[in-house]
Amino acid sequence: MKNIWQYEEETMSLDDLKQFQLERLQSTLNRVSENVDFYKRKFKDAGIDVAKIKSLEDIKHLPFTTKQDLRDNYPYGMFAVPLKDIVRIHSSSGTTGKPTVVGYTKRDLETWKNLVARIMVAGGVSANDIVHIAFSYGLFTGGFGLHYGAEHIGASVIPVSSGNTKRQIMIMQDYRSSVLVCTPSYALHIAETLENEGLSRNDIFLKYALLGSEPWGEKIRSEIENKLGVSATDNYGLSEIIGPGVSGECQCKNGLHINEDHFYAEVINPDTCEVLPEGEKGELVLTTLTKEAMPLIRYRTRDITRLFRDKCPCGRTFIKMEKPSGRTDDMLIINGVNVFPSQVEEVFKEFDQATPHYIIIVKKKGHLDMMEIQLEISENLFFDEMKKQRTLLEKMHERMFSVLGIKPKIKFVEPKTIERFEGKAKRVIDERQF
Ligand SMILES: [Zn+2]
Known part of the structure; x- marks a missing residue:
């Protein structure tokens, strides 16, 4: 089917998925307990024998990983492979002066571009599109993440990067950009600049907008869709886990499908740390199932959401998360x-x-x-x-x-x-x- 990038994976039955997740979890646990001193110590202190993790439910016995842990192991202490196998380094903002460092092996980059391709295809993008990326390129994962995913689909990618909105509009008009990738607030800013220039949606060629990196609601969605003439979808990710590509909305625009074959998602009560049943709101916790360079076990994202598994008309079977509705810490998101x-x-x-x-x-x-x-x-x-x-x-x-x-x-x-x-x-x- 043409509107699902990895059809077999993304439409997997729940039984198959659980089996897949368990195998990948066990192999990840083996790798981190052998190769990452931090986890070796942590499991030992908690009296955990990873060989005894026999079901997905057992994951609740494993300790959490926090941003503070990444900071304490700055810069490369969380890597599970030698530096010679790392082919890309990105970073995300730390709670104090130093950012946290994330690394990718060759295979991690392959995985990443496929996961981003999935969410882009879910958002409507195809090989015929001209994808205009207005995220900044650099240490943050947004620009490069979306870039390689779009190229992988076969779309034509314009790495415009951020800033200079009038120039962005000129490029959109002249190069006939059909997909806009940026933050929702920047999409609105482009719409406003368009109006100020005496132009409208009829003077540009956009069809889809893939927006992320900050919270936004339905009111903002309809404003962007009306003013730019696009179908706008949300996508979610964080550098610590992989960057963009963790989850994304399909055209049903009712929750973001999580790429569950690569990430195991839980929602916990942030105060008691107990795992909440599906449907209840709490803090999202993610475990990477395939990451080679920097696997993370039960990483506390601090994002508040809820998980639900419905029969989505798009055909994807992956669980959905609601748009994150806040944070459990004091992190601010300023223009993404x-x-x-x-x-x-x-x-x-x-x-x-x-x-x-x-x-x-x-x-x-x-x-x-x-x-x-x-x-x-x-x-x-x-x-x-x-x-x-x-x-x-x-x-x-x-x-x-x-x-x-x-x-x-x-x-x-x-x-x-x-x-x-x-x-x-x-x-x-x-x-x-x-
Ligand atoms: Zn769907």
Whole structure:
């Protein structure tokens, strides 16, 4: 069938799938307990003998892996293969200054492009399409992930990368882009720029939009679909697990099919860590079943969702997850980039002039996210000459950009203007609506 990329896998019966998952889980457990010191130790401490994992339900006895674990093993401590077998390195934002590192073997890259091809085909893309990728290319997995998946289908790929919206529109018109890949907020921003240029959906050739990396609702979907003349689908992924390609919506647009033959999904109660039955909302936990370079066991994604298995008219049998509806930690998603407030704090600590009093305000400017950080500075600096203030501001901007990957607005405020808290300080005011 032409609208399912890997028909046999994606329409597998539940019995076959479970058998497949169990075999792959056992082989992954064997590999990590032999080759990754972190898991060797962790299983030993928990008294786990991986040979005794005989069913998928047994997975609940295994310990979780967290972002902190990746950080503690920075940079290559989580790799299960020698560096010579790693052919690609990406990273994702860490909770503090250092990002976390992820690696891929040759076979991991093969798997990855097939998984992305699956979600792209599910979103409507075919070999006849011209795919316009407006994700930034670099250490983050979005750009390259979608790029290789689209090429693998046989589509023509334009690696436009992010920014310069007018130029994006020119390319869309001239090269006749038929698929747009970016964040939902950037798709809306393109639509708005189109209007400001006196153009409409009739002046471009888009048919499909594959959008991801940030939360969005049905209202935003219909606005994008109307203004750009596309069918818009959501897709989900995280660098730690593989990048984009973990799950994606089909044309039924009712939940994201998880590529279950490669990832085992659970939903847990984030407070008690107990596994919740299908249909209940909680934190998504993923175990990689085929990753060679960096297999992860029960990785806590911090994304809140629920799982459900319905008989989807598209023919795919894989379980679905609802669009993630929030986080169990304080991570912010700013125009698709993950930012932790603790990273901001780390940067300020590098500057003597910064006080510990700051607040992060996130709002929408047009359709794009805007992050403003207000920082109290010492009294003498505040009343000091403007030139000194400007130099300091420039240095802070530069550091923020290199640590966060985005350019927040930083504003100095007078001492004692930011509200004080007796308990845990409120660091973030998020005024956005999804
Ligand atoms: Zn479906």
